[in-house]
Amino acid sequence: MNLRAEAVIIGGGVIGTSIAWHLARAGVRDVVLVERDELAAGSTSRAAGGVRAQFSDELNIRLGARSLEAFGRFEEEVGQDIGLHRVGYLFLLSTPGQVASFEAGVRLQNSLGVPSRLLAPEEARRLSPLIRTDGLLAAAYSPDDGHCTPEAVVHGYARAARAHGARILRHTEATGIELRGDTITAVSTTLGRIETGTVVCAAGAWSRAVGAMVGLDLPVRPLRRQIAVTGPVPGLPAALPMTIDFTTSLYFHREGPGLLLGMSDPDERPGFATDSHDRWIPRLTEAMQQRAPALLELPRTGGWAGLYENTPDHNALIGEATSVSRFLYATGFSGHGFLQGPAVGEVIRDLYLGRVPFLDISPLSAGRFTAGAPRPEANLV
Numbered sequence: 161m162n163l164r165a166e167a168v169i170i171g172g173g174v175i176g177t178s179i180a181w182h183l184a185r186a187g188v189r190d191v192v193l194v195e196r197d198e199l200a201a202g203s204t205s206r207a208a209g210g211v212r213a214q215f216s217d218e219l220n221i222r223l224g225a226r227s228l229e230a231f232g233r234f235e236e237e238v239g240q241d242i243g244l245h246r247v248g249y250l251f252l253l254s255t256p257g258q259v260a261s262f263e264a265g266v267r268l269q270n271s272l273g274v275p276s277r278l279l280a281p282e283e284a285r286r287l288s289p290l291i292r293t294d295g296l297l298a299a300a301y302s303p304d305d306g307h308c309t310p311e312a313v314v315h316g317y318a319r320a321a322r323a324h325g326a327r328i329l330r331h332t333e334a335t336g337i338e339l340r341g342d343t344i345t346a347v348s349t350t351l352g353r354i355e356t357g358t359v360v361c362a363a364g365a366w367s368r369a370v371g372a373m374v375g376l377d378l379p380v381r382p383l384r385r386q387i388a389v390t391g392p393v394p395g396l397p398a399a400l401p402m403t404i405d406f407t408t409s410l411y412f413h414r415e416g417p418g419l420l421l422g423m424s425d426p427d428e429r430p431g432f433a434t435d436s437h438d439r440w441i442p443r444l445t446e447a448m449q450q451r452a453p454a455l456l457e458l459p460r461t462g463g464w465a466g467l468y469e470n471t472p473d474h475n476a477l478i479g480e481a482t483s484v485s486r487f488l489y490a491t492g493f494s495g496h497g498f499l500q501g502p503a504v505g506e507v508i509r510d511l512y513l514g515r516v517p518f519l520d521i522s523p524l525s526a527g528r529f530t531a532g533a534p535r536p537e538a539n540l541v
C-alpha cells in the first residue's frame with residue numbers, strides 16, 4: 161500500500177484521536193492516524209478517567225479547564241456520550257505544607273475562572289463519606305471536575321475524525337520516518353509507506369522510540385500503574401467526588417455501583433510491563449487503613465495495569481522539533497494526559513496551521529530540559 165497524507169499521527173489514544181479530529185475538522189485533508197493495536201489500547205483505556213483543572217501550574221490549569229469545557233459539550237459537538245460525571249475532585253490534605261501549596265493553587269485557579277475552594281475536614285466527609293478525618297487538616301474541592309469514560313472519548317473522536325475525512329489505520333505500526341536532509345518525506349509502516357511532510361508523535365509511553373526516528377530525544381519513561389475495581393457499595397452517594405488522599409496518593413471514584421481505586425507504588429521501576437500483580441496490596445491496604453478503612457471491607461472484583469508516560473519533571477512535552485521540519489509532538493503527560501486530551505488536540509491543530517494557540521505552550525517544549533528550565537507540577541497523583 162502506498163498512501164499520501166498531509167499529516168501522519170502516530171498513536172491512537174486520546175491525544176492522537178483528538179488531534180486527528182481537530183485537524184480534520186479544521187479542513188486539513190488526508191489526515192492519517194496509525195495505531196499499531198486497537199484504538200485506546202495503549203494507556204488511554206487503562207486510565208482512571210478523572211478530568212480536572214485543579215493543578216498548581218497555570219498551563220495545566222488552563223489545559224484542564226479548556227478540556228473540561230470540551231468534555232462538557234462532547235456529546236453535542238463530537239456526537240458521543242462519554243459518561244461524564246461532574247462530581248468534583250476532592251484532594252485530602254494532612255500537612256501544613258500541603259495546605260499552603262493547595263491554598264496557592266486555589267488562588268491561581270480562581271484567578272483563571274476555576275471554582276475550586278478549600279473545605280474543612282467535616283465538609284469533605286459530607287461529600288465523601290467513606291473517608292476518615294483523623295489527621296486531616298483540610299481538603300481542596302472543585303465541583304467542575306469529575307470523571308468520564310476514556311474509551312468513549314477515543315471512539316467518539318475517531319468516528320468524528322473519519323466523518324471529516326481522516327483515515328484511521330489500526331494494526332499499523334510506524335517503523336520509521338524517512339528524511340531528506342531535515343525534511344520529513346514519508347512514514348514507513350507495517351502496511352506500507354505513507355508519503356507526508358508532517359508527523360505528529362502521540363505515541364504516549366512509546367514516544368521515545370518515535371522521537372529517535374528523527375534523532376529527537378523525547379525523555380519519556382514508562383511506569384506501570386495499577387487500578388482495582390470493587391463490587392457494589394451500598395449507600396454510595398450519586399455525586400461522590402473523585403477523592404484523593406494526597407499523602408498516600410490513594411484515590412477512588414464511583415464506577416457503576418462500585419468504586420474504581422488506585423494509587424502510586426514507589427517500588428515500581430520504569431518498564432513496559434502491564435501485567436497486574438499483588439505486590440502493591442500491602443501499601444494499598446495501609447493507605448486504606450489510614451484514610452478510608454471502609455474500603456477494606458469491599459470485595460475487589462477486578463483491575464488492570466497501564467503505563468504512565470513520565471518525563472523528568474512530570475509534565476507534558478508539547479511542541480514542534482527545531483532540528484527537523486514539521487515533527488510535532490504531544491506526549492509525556494505523566495498521568496494527566498487523558499484529562500488534557502481535548503485542549504492538546506486544539507493546541508496541536510493550531511501549531512500545525514501556524515495559528516496562535518489559546519495559550520503559549522512553548523514552556524512545555526522538549527527543549528526545556530537542555531535549556532535548564534524544567535516545569536514541575538505539584539498536584540500529581
Ligand SMILES: NCCCC(=O)O
Nearest residue numbers: 208210212495496541
Ligand atoms: N492519574 C490518575 C488520576 C487522575 C488524575 O491525575 O487526576
